[in-house]
Every structure is written in structure tokens, then in C-alpha cells.
Amino acid sequence: KAGVTQTPRYLIKTRGQQVTLSCSPISGHRSVSWYQQTPGQGLQFLFEYFSETQRNKGNFPGRFSGRQFSNSRSEMNVSTLELGDSALYLCASSIGTGEKLFFGSGTQLSVL
Amino acid sequence: AQTVTQSQPEMSVQEAETVTLSCTYDTSENNYYLFWYKQPPSRQMILVIRQEAYKQQNATENRFSVNFQKAAKSFSLKISDSQLGDTAMYFCAFMKHGVGAGANSKLTFGKGITLSVRP
Numbered sequence: 001k002a003g004v005t006q007t008p009r010y011l012i013k014t015r016g017q018q019v020t021l022s023c024s025p026i027s028g029h030r031s032v033s034w035y036q037q038t039p040g041q042g043l044q045f046l047f048e049y050f051s052e053t054q055r056n057k058g059n060f061p062g063r064f065s066g067r068q069f070s071n072s073r074s075e076m077n078v079s080t081l082e083l084g085d086s087a088l089y090l091c092a093s094s095i096g097t098g099e100k101l102f103f104g105s106g107t108q109l110s111v112l
Numbered sequence: 113a114q115t116v117t118q119s120q121p122e123m124s125v126q127e128a129e130t131v132t133l134s135c136t137y138d139t140s141e142n143n144y145y146l147f148w149y150k151q152p153p154s155r156q157m158i159l160v161i162r163q164e165a166y167k168q169q170n171a172t173e174n175r176f177s178v179n180f181q182k183a184a185k186s187f188s189l190k191i192s193d194s195q196l197g198d199t200a201m202y203f204c205a206f207m208k209h210g211v212g213a214g215a216n217s218k219l220t221f222g223k224g225i226t227l228s229v230r231p
Contacts, residue, residue, distance in 0.1 A: 031217045043203065043221040056216045090157060097215040098145050098164075098207060103157035
């Protein structure tokens with residue numbers, strides 16, 4: 001069974017640009033969550049989607065948005081990039097509430 | 113809101129020995145789940161173990177076991193027979209139980225602890 005796939009693995013952008021990250025969950029998993037990991041703030045929850053609906057949202061500005069498609073694949077978008085958005089963005093999928101989350105390898109975003 | 117605290121930033125252990133990583137959490141919830149995740153230098157987050165709060169029995173996965181003390185809100189991870197491949201950052205995480213409109217899969221993570229296994 002294929003794991004969680006995130007693309008791209010690495011991205012370099014400049015301030016003010018926007019970026020879209022993609023996540024394909026494990027087959028059969030309907031929940032997809034996104035996390036930002038930085039050395040200073042650690043792992044922070046961005047949002048969770050379940051059956052195409054945002055079920056939970058973290059404390060991030062509106063520049064961070066996401067969506068989930070009918071095949072459970074998810075995308076997150078960051079508009080008007082800032083230097084502080086440089087981070088490892090991790091996607092995780094699970095079957096449902098309380099179940100194990102399986103993570104992808106992440107997308108390393110660098111904002112110059 | 114829930115908080116997860118991992119007070120030890122770094123630990124080191126000799127290969128084949130046993131090490132215990134500490135974690136405490138704060139919550140007003142009665143039903144929840146606790147996890148330990150491992151993140152090696154490859155940065156791939158790997159699930160180590162999961163504990164359901166309503167279960168008294170401590171979870172075990174091969175060389176990994178937990179000591180779950182619900183009243184003390186403590187959730188430590190014991191690694192037996194440490195191996196070089198155990199070198200990684202370890203994160204303790206909390207998930208609230210919810211059903212219906214409260215259903216969620218949100219993890220609240222601690223800051224992590226860097227474990228080094230010495231040959």
C-alpha cells in the first residue's frame with residue numbers, strides 16, 4: 001500500500017509569491033491534516049480536511065488556505081509569502097478520528 | 113486548550129541499553145489519545161506508539177513501551193535494547209477524542225527530544 005505522497009519535496013520562492021503544495025493520502029484515508037515545522041515554533045497544526053470539508057483550523061493567518069478533492073487528495077496554498085513561512089510542511093492522513101496519523105516526507109519551503 | 117511538555121531537550125544512551133523519554137500534558141478532556149512519533153534525520157515522521165486514554169493497560173510495540181499515568185498526566189516512552197537506528201527526534205503528541213461535530217484528527221505536539229544512541 002502506497003504511503004502519503006507530498007509534492008514537491010523542495011521549493012524555493014521569493015517574498016510576495018504564492019505557492020501550492022500537494023498531498024495524496026493513503027488509499028482509503030478520508031482525513032488529511034497539514035502541519036508546519038520550524039526550529040523555533042516546532043510542529044504547529046494548520047488545518048484538517050475530512051470528506052472535502054475543513055474540520056479544524058489552526059491559528060494561522062488567512063494567507064494559508066487549503067482544500068480537499070473528492071479523491072481525498074489535498075492541496076494547501078500560501079499567498080503573499082513571507083520570510084517566516086520558510087518551513088517544512090508536513091501532510092498526514094488517517095482513516096478517522098483517534099486513529100493513527102501517517103505522515104508524508106514533507107515539502108521544504110524556502111522563502112528568499 | 114491542550115498543551116504537551118517535553119522538558120528534556122536532549123538525551124544520550126549507549127547501544128543495547130534502556131532509555132526513558134518523559135512527556136507530560138495538560139487537558140480537561142477525559143477521553144483522548146496519546147502518541148509518540150519519531151523523526152530521524154531524513155525528517156520522515158514515523159509513528160512509534162499510540163495509547164488510548166480509557167485503556168488502563170500500557171501500550172507496547174516490540175522494544176517500545178509506554179508508562180501512562182492518567183491522573184498525573186504523564187506519558188513516558190521506554191526504549192529497550194537501544195539501537196543506532198533509534199537516533200532521532202522524538203515527539204509526544206495529544207489528540208482529543210471527538211464524535212459527530214467534534215470529530216477531529218488534530219495532533220498537539222511537544223517540542224521534541226533529540227535522542228542519540230552511542231555505539
